[in-house]
Amino acid sequence: MIRILTGDPFLTSRASKKIIRGLFGVRSGSENLEVLDGAELKTQRILESIRERPLFSGTRLIVVHQANKLKKGDMELLEPHLPDLAKEGEILFVAESVDRRLRFWQKAAAVAQWQELKPPFPRDLPRWIAEEGKALGVRIAPEAASWLASRLGSEPGLLVSAIEKALLFVGTGGEVKVSDLEGVVDSFAWKDLFELTRAIGTRQCEKAFRLLRQMLLSGEASVGILALVARHFRLLWRVKETGEGVPPYFLKDYQAQAQGFSEKSLSEILERLFQTDWRLKSEKISDTILLEGLVWELIGKGTGRTVRANG
Secondary structure, three states: OOEEEEEOOOHHHHHHHHHHHHHHOOOOOOEOOOOEEEEOOOOOHHHHHHHHOOOOOOOOOOEEEEEHHHOOHHHHHHHHHHHHHHHHOOOEEEEOOOOOOOOOHHHHHHHHHEEEEEOHHHHHHHHHHHHHHHHHOOOEEEEHHHHHHHHHHHOOOHHHHHHHHHHHHHHOOOOOOHHHHHHHHOOOOOOHHHHHHHHHHHOOOHHHHHHHHHHHHHHOOHHHHHHHHHHHHHHHHHHHOOOOOOOHHHEEEEHHHEEEEOOHHHHHHHHHHHHHHHHHHOOOOOOHHHHHHHHHHOOOOOOOOEOOOOO
């Protein structure tokens, strides 16, 4: 079976993990699971991987992240094999978006299960928040859902992080009220979060680590920190490619930061962010170790500019 997930990075990441858990349970490190990067992938590797005999029987799954980065020549070579691949094993393509005008994706759509996972529209946010709360085991009061929507907007990763923090206060089966969310969301060090992404983007190493440690010590959720960092680099990628994509007031700052990263390094950063999100939720390694390692790697992903030791 071929599956394609496109849309919001948080939602596609969550959906891909659900597929993986459905096939392998909690064994995220299964020998029958291989994760590949579309930016560096060769057609032959997909064909070899999908046709390798699964160890200890079972299903073999190939996950291709950044599928929108598959090269034209590789897509042309892979296209004739799509019907066979749909029958021989499990392959999952994941991307924020792909060019549906390309023949490859048109052919893939004919034999694949395709899910487009878009963030909720502003008018649908309160209902979406209530449904997410129900899935986590709490009831979100209507006025609380509206308050959270107005405060955080259409950013699924941050919204879910806020609901998860509220759950710690009210407990499973409880009701989340505005007062509960005020304590949770106002505890988010928003200024520090934006300063952290700025420090990473401008390679102020000491400042970035200091801000990260302050937020972790103050109890900020690791997944919430990661969600905002990921959003920042997605916007940098958009500005790098199009010269726009953020409000005019912030555009000059994003353009300046984007100049410090090559397209290749931004592609690698987005893949690294996905991997860190997966590890935060599936491994027992300290969140602090994972996030500090991530920040160090992100700061070093530039185009050769000197890393600043202080900020």
